[in-house]
Amino acid sequence: MSVLTPSRTGGTPVRPGAVKARRRRRTVRSSYNLVAGLFIVLIGFPVYWMVATALKPGNKALSYVPQWFPWPMTWDNFDAAIHKDFFLSSLRNSALVVVGVVVASLLLASLAALAVSRFHFRGRAVFIVMIVAIQMVPLAGLVIPLFKVLATAHLTNRIPGLILAYLTFVLPFTVWTLRGFIINIPVELEEAALVDGCTRTSAFFRITLPLIAPGLVATGIFAFIQAWNDFLLAVTIMQDNKDYTATVWLSFFTNRQGTSYPQLMAGSTIIAAPVVVFFMAIQHRVATGLTAGAVKG
Amino acid sequence: MAVETQAPRPAGRRPSAPSSGAAGGTSSRRRLRRASVPYLLILPTVVVVAAVLGYPLWKLFDISFRHYGFAQIVGGKAAPHNGLANYRAIFDDNFFWTVLVRTVVWTTAVVVATVLIGLALALLMERISRWARLLLTFVLIAAWSMPRVVATEMWKWMTDYQFGVLNYSLDKIGLHQFRSYNWFVPSRPLPGLILVGIVVVWGALPFVVITLYASLTQVPKELVEAATCDGAGPTTVFRMVTIPILRPVLVIVTSLSIIWDFGVFDQIYIMGDNVPDKAFWLMGVYAYSDAFRQGYFGLGAAISIVMVAVLLVVTVFYVRQMIRLGETE
Numbered sequence: 252m253s254v255l256t257p258s259r260t261g262g263t264p265v266r267p268g269a270v271k272a273r274r275r276r277r278t279v280r281s282s283y284n285l286v287a288g289l290f291i292v293l294i295g296f297p298v299y300w301m302v303a304t305a306l307k308p309g310n311k312a313l314s315y316v317p318q319w320f321p322w323p324m325t326w327d328n329f330d331a332a333i334h335k336d337f338f339l340s341s342l343r344n345s346a347l348v349v350v351g352v353v354v355a356s357l358l359l360a361s362l363a364a365l366a367v368s369r370f371h372f373r374g375r376a377v378f379i380v381m382i383v384a385i386q387m388v389p390l391a392g393l394v395i396p397l398f399k400v401l402a403t404a405h406l407t408n409r410i411p412g413l414i415l416a417y418l419t420f421v422l423p424f425t426v427w428t429l430r431g432f433i434i435n436i437p438v439e440l441e442e443a444a445l446v447d448g449c450t451r452t453s454a455f456f457r458i459t460l461p462l463i464a465p466g467l468v469a470t471g472i473f474a475f476i477q478a479w480n481d482f483l484l485a486v487t488i489m490q491d492n493k494d495y496t497a498t499v500w501l502s503f504f505t506n507r508q509g510t511s512y513p514q515l516m517a518g519s520t521i522i523a524a525p526v527v528v529f530f531m532a533i534q535h536r537v538a539t540g541l542t543a544g545a546v547k548g
Numbered sequence: 549m550a551v552e553t554q555a556p557r558p559a560g561r562r563p564s565a566p567s568s569g570a571a572g573g574t575s576s577r578r579r580l581r582r583a584s585v586p587y588l589l590i591l592p593t594v595v596v597v598a599a600v601l602g603y604p605l606w607k608l609f610d611i612s613f614r615h616y617g618f619a620q621i622v623g624g625k626a627a628p629h630n631g632l633a634n635y636r637a638i639f640d641d642n643f644f645w646t647v648l649v650r651t652v653v654w655t656t657a658v659v660v661a662t663v664l665i666g667l668a669l670a671l672l673m674e675r676i677s678r679w680a681r682l683l684l685t686f687v688l689i690a691a692w693s694m695p696r697v698v699a700t701e702m703w704k705w706m707t708d709y710q711f712g713v714l715n716y717s718l719d720k721i722g723l724h725q726f727r728s729y730n731w732f733v734p735s736r737p738l739p740g741l742i743l744v745g746i747v748v749v750w751g752a753l754p755f756v757v758i759t760l761y762a763s764l765t766q767v768p769k770e771l772v773e774a775a776t777c778d779g780a781g782p783t784t785v786f787r788m789v790t791i792p793i794l795r796p797v798l799v800i801v802t803s804l805s806i807i808w809d810f811g812v813f814d815q816i817y818i819m820g821d822n823v824p825d826k827a828f829w830l831m832g833v834y835a836y837s838d839a840f841r842q843g844y845f846g847l848g849a850a851i852s853i854v855m856v857a858v859l860l861v862v863t864v865f866y867v868r869q870m871i872r873l874g875e876t877e
Contacts, residue, residue, distance in 0.1 A: 366589035396604035526693035
């Protein structure tokens with residue numbers, strides 16, 4: 252029962268000791284909540300400041316004494332951002348890219364992660380070392396030759412090309428992280444499924460995959476945000492205005508006269524909003540680990 | 549899985565694919581098919597990564613042994629081999645060693661802070677009320693979904709010496725030295741490096757907390773209860789039950805943080821107005837500046853290779869542990 256609603260114990264007589272224990276638990280939880288509140292403010296402030304700036308009229312955004320609340324509030328900056336050229340097309344491009352990257356990376360990575368966590372094969376160590384080492388190479392050194400490769404395959408200025416580029420950087424990460432989740436799933440569960448007549452494939456899809464759901468969500472968020480927020484690869488590979496992704500579109504707010512901060516913040520808020528909404532909708536998948544109760548002994 | 553765990557295995561690495569074990573009657577064709585399963589599983593990943601990154605990686609390695617400048621990249625001039633000259637130039641440069649040591653110290657501090665705070669927050673999330681957990685998740689996701697360039701601009705602006713809301717607040721709570729405070733003064737680089745560290749930790753926390761929290765949900769409640777019944781206190785439960793289950797993901801998060809923080813670029817570059825003073829250079833900026841601003845691509849490539857080598861040495865402990873982790877199962 253929830254610690255927050257201690258009064259709803261119904262008509263059952265309550266021992267005084269239990270009341271005391273519950274009260275202590277409640278104080279402990281309140282102090283935890285207080286600490287959490289502190290971190291919420293510290294972590295959230297830059298986000299709040301972005302939204303608040305977007306809601307301020309241009310002349311109020313810059314002031315020596317900070318204006319803590321965006322009052323009077325204005326939607327002008329959002330209006331300007333929405334009517335900026337290529338707003339919709341850039342959002343559409345980003346959405347397509349993200350869907351491609353998330354689906355492909357989770358699919359390919361869960362297979363590869365299964366291989367490295369459940370099988371012993373020659374070259375396994377080499378594969379792991381490669382996966383780890385690739386992530387260590389500074390991106391700046393790879394961009395130009397990467398562009399050449401994609402150009403040879405006629406994939407520049409095309410969404411599949413960008414998906415492919417992100418995939419190569421996201422895959423090592425997803426393989427590596429999913430592996431950490433798979434090795435915590437007892438092999439016995441899969442074996443039990445095999446005994447019950449599952450094929451190996453269906454054992455994977457019916458047993459292992461649901462059990463690593465929290466891991467899939469966590470790595471999926473990573474792949475999503477990586478593809479959604481990248482600037483360097485997007486600006487290199489997509490060179491036509493109409494092919495720009497959302498983060499590259501943000502650079503339209505900077506011109507020779509400087510950056511229009513309130514408008515930039517409005518644009519950033521619009522770009523961040525779908526990510527937040529999407530992940531708040533699926534975040535309970537992280538919280539409700541399906542393993543609870545599945546593993547006995 | 550059946551093929552994996554049947555016969556007790558010798559301690560050393562096994563020479564090849566799964567033994568037939570108890571399945572004595574299987575034909576060799578079937579055995580071959582089983583042996584090929586892991587290769588089929590990793591094949592798509594290998595193909596994608598090799599097709600796209602194979603050539604760039606080779607190119608980077610190759611030009612680190614060449615004299616490769618603007619004339620070669622734009623003019624298409626031949627790039628002569630110059631052996632180890634690029635590497636020798638780096639190792640002979642005192643500034644390289646300064647930047648390397650600075651980067652190692654900075655990375656250590658930032659990774660320790662990231663992992664400790666991240667772990668604390670993930671554990672905290674299990675213990676707080678539902679509304680607080682939702683709010684914290686919301687804030688983490690929101691911070692994570694701010695495009696990094698924008699987020700860094702935001703931090704730069706919050707710490708602007710004239711308009712910075714952070715400076716203003718620090719002044720108001722009694723730290724008056726932060727009034728009109730310039731964080732990036734080359735003669736005393738520590739505040740600037742600390743600030744960049746804070747920005748990096750802030751940016752990494754969402755990933756670390758959410759991943760560790762997801763991993764915490766894999767800790768079976770029954771195990772915790774059983775341990776508590778056996779008289780284990782919260783510390784013992786944490787040490788003997790939680791940490792072992794968290795370990796694979798903790799290892800991953802830590803080593804990823806090391807890799808990312810060691811190569812940090814955007815935050816320093818943007819907060820230093822796109823021309824960060826040399827006093828604030830870390831390895832990522834160093835490699836980039838040599839390669840692109842000055843046109844020594846060969847040198848930049850060599851620095852990148854050295855960075856990978858350093859990281860491999862640093863993370864070799866983790867990588868070894870990872871390879872072993874799978875094998876002892």
